[in-house]
Amino acid sequence: MAVYTEVGDEELASFIASYDLGDLLSFKGIAEGVENTNYIVHTSKGPFILTLYERRVEAADLPFYLGLMEHLAEHGVTCPTPVRDAHGKNLSRISGRPAALVTFLEGFWVRRPTAAHCAAVGRALAELHLGGEGFGLRRSNALGLAGWRPLYERFADRAGEIAPDLARLIEEELAFLQENWPQGLPDGVIHADLFPDNVFFIGDRLSGLIDFYFACNDALAYDIAVSLNAWCFEKDMSFNITKGQAFLRGYEDVRPLSAREREAMPLLARGAAMRFLLTRAYDWLNTPKDALVSPKNPMEYVRRLRFHQGVRSIAEYGLNGMAK
Amino acid sequence: MAVYTEVGDEELASFIASYDLGDLLSFKGIAEGVENTNYIVHTSKGPFILTLYERRVEAADLPFYLGLMEHLAEHGVTCPTPVRDAHGKNLSRISGRPAALVTFLEGFWVRRPTAAHCAAVGRALAELHLGGEGFGLRRSNALGLAGWRPLYERFADRAGEIAPDLARLIEEELAFLQENWPQGLPDGVIHADLFPDNVFFIGDRLSGLIDFYFACNDALAYDIAVSLNAWCFEKDMSFNITKGQAFLRGYEDVRPLSAREREAMPLLARGAAMRFLLTRAYDWLNTPKDALVSPKNPMEYVRRLRFHQGVRSIAEYGLNGMAK
Structure with a gap:
């Protein structure tokens, strides 16, 4: 939520001159993005977003992210599209930073999503999964099953600072997930972080998806499980089955789930809750008190995880009927 | 340099609906403005800036600032123009904050101004002084002569933390200025803070002036003195007479100075240096270490002040020849 790197007028003007975008008209640092520095840049060709990649982003992954956004935009997914220079x-x-210029996407994220929003997001996620087919680069999911235990071990000795029984919960759940994690599900490019702040709407119309900096190759249904966690719980951590149904039906309108994907959903949802529980717990324990961005409460994902532990079938997320 | 107040999507959409600006398309908090929260807002009618006035701005002064921007825009000064609601x-x-929507002004501030930029700023300042004629509201200069001593007294006991002889310098200079301050100069609306970051250019063309939140009624020539301090010193604190000449000639192309204004310039420049020395010294001593905005070094104004103390006539700022 900050401008970490200041850009000067002369260097930006000469940067813009290396693109076919006309003259630089204005630029303003924006308070968005936790990891990177972003500017809104106006040129005589229109508005763009300039992103400077700060240290937390692996430079080696940038061709994957930028190539993916370009591939998706060419395949009907509305998202910021990288602009190529001369x-x-x-x-x-x-x-001194790796940087990319992308098209400006109108729209804004919805603070209180409705079931109608969830339906639109379900469709968009399925379109992303189909649109990602044929993309030539690969990136493994650093925050997938294999990454959870090493991440936990980085704060295991301090888990008790968050809640007395948190270590036992995580250890038992990690053991269970490693034993039972579904294998061989259809895989492809997933967004892996499709939270409400990464989906733009104009009114009720979904205008595009942003922030592909967790995108990777993994089971497509795991991406659905992330979204069920991200979109379908209320502030009191109760699961809203109307939203779950809207989301899953929206998804299946575009890409029907296989029987195995449906069966796996409760497990995938447990895994997705674990992934956000772990990163939030790590950030909770490691964010300096005076940081610009306050860490989010990891316990919200303990409550989601407990809900998923009681789920026996995808019907409890709102999807009834037979797989197609 | 921060978003102090977060605005939600639903409240902004209903706020925008109270204007004749079409639909809300996007909004992003920008990292600009030390005192206020600013958003770039796109509607179907174009881009705008939404400013939320935070506690440091006197709400009672807002009609003056907004009315002035509107008056100036109507009188040929390019500046953000307040939009009126239904x-x-x-x-x-x-x-929960007073807020105004203004037009988006293209352009960006120049980090390394040249003499050509200074000439354009001189013209623009004179145009602002003429454009302000007939504006119906008044605001006294809270940071003018009468305000300096009370401001100094708020940190006098700690001035030695900045430099050992600072208290003596300020006290002697304040006494001198109070004794000798020029009276009866032509007055009107002044910007009072026309620093490089408040003047936008596109290439060499001045595209407009921003940030009228120090504007007030005072001697017009005092505004020139502020600008000589703000635009015509190099990083090593040497005065660049080529820039001074360009600025003053640019100003006089639009509004020639009277003989009394010319004579008063060295004194006015001392006063302007004192004003920024005092506010910077106060901020230097009172900004928390973990603040988002680092305070600027007050000693830069001690060095400017010492320069002005040695100036005997406006010729030393670059203006030769007779007053018109």
């Missing part, structure tokens, strides 16, 4: 490159440097 | 009001409220 040398045909979509990745450049400014102010 | 009830004809240019001041509203959102998220």
Whole structure:
């Protein structure tokens, strides 16, 4: 939520001159993005977003992220599209940082999503899964099953600072997930972080998806499980089955789930809750008190996880009827 | 440099609906403005800036600032122009704060101004002084002569933390200024803070002036003195007479100075240096270490002040020849 790297007027003007975008008209740092520095840049060709990648982003992954956004945009998914410079490159440097210029996407995220929003997000996620087919680069999911235990071990000795029984809960759940994690589900490119702040709407119309910086290759149904966690719980941590139904039906309108994907959903949802529980717990224990961004409460994911532990079938998330 | 107040999507959509600006398309908090929260807002009618006035701005002064921007825009000064809502009001409220929507001004501030930039700023300042004629509201200069001693007294006992001889310098200079301050100069609306970050350019063309939140009624020539301090010193604190000449000639192309204004310039420049020395010294001593905005070094104004103390006539700022 901050401008970590200041860009000067002369260096930005010469940066913009390396693109076919006309003259630089204005630029303003925006208070968005936890990891990176972002500017709104106006040129005579329109508005763009300039992103400077800060240290927390692996530079080696940038061709994957930028290539994916370009691939998705070419395949009907509305998202910020990287602009190529005069040398045909979509990745450049400014102010000592890797940087990319992408098209400006109108829309804004919805603080109180309704079932109608969830239905639109379900459709968009399925379109993303289909649109990602044929993308040539791969990136493994660093925050998938294999990454959870090492991440937990980085704060295991301090888990009790969050809640007395948290260590036992995580250890038992990790053991269960490692024993039972579904294998061989249809895989492909997943967003892996499709939370409400990464989906833009204009009124009730979904205008596009943003923030592909967790995207990777993994089971497509795991992405659905992330979204069920992200979109379908109320502030009191109760699961809203109307939203779950809307989301899953929206998804299946575009890409029907197989019987195995349906069966796996409660387990995948447990795994997705574990993934956000672990990163939130780590951030909770490791964010300096005076940081610009306050860490989010990990216990919200303990409550989601407990809900999923009691779920026996995808019907409890709102999807009835036979798999197609 | 921060978003102090978060605005939600639903409240902003209903706020925008009270204007004749079409639909809300997007909004992003921007990292600009030390005192206020600013958002870039796109509607179907174009881009706008939404400003939420935080506690440091006197709400009673807002009609002056907004009325002035409107008056200036009507009189040929390019600046952000307040938009009136369906009830004809240019001041509203959102998220518990007074708020105004103004037009988006293209351009960006120049980090390394040249003499050509200074000439353009001189012209623009004179145009602002002429454009302000006939504006019906008044606001006295809270940071003018009468305000300096009370401000100094708020940190006098700690001035030695900045430099051992600072208290003596300020006390002697304040006594001198109070004794000798020029009276009866032509007055009117002044910007009072026309620093490089408040003047936008596109290339070499000045595209407009921003940030009228120190504007007030005072001697017009005092505003010139502020600008000589703000625009014509190099990083090593040497005065660049080429820039001074360009600025003053640019100003006089639009509004020639009277003989009395010319004579008063060295004194006014001392006063302007004192004003920024005092506010910077106060901020230096009173900004928490973990604040988002780092305080600027007050000693830069001690060095400017010492320069002005040695100036005997406006010729040393670059203006030769007879007054018109």
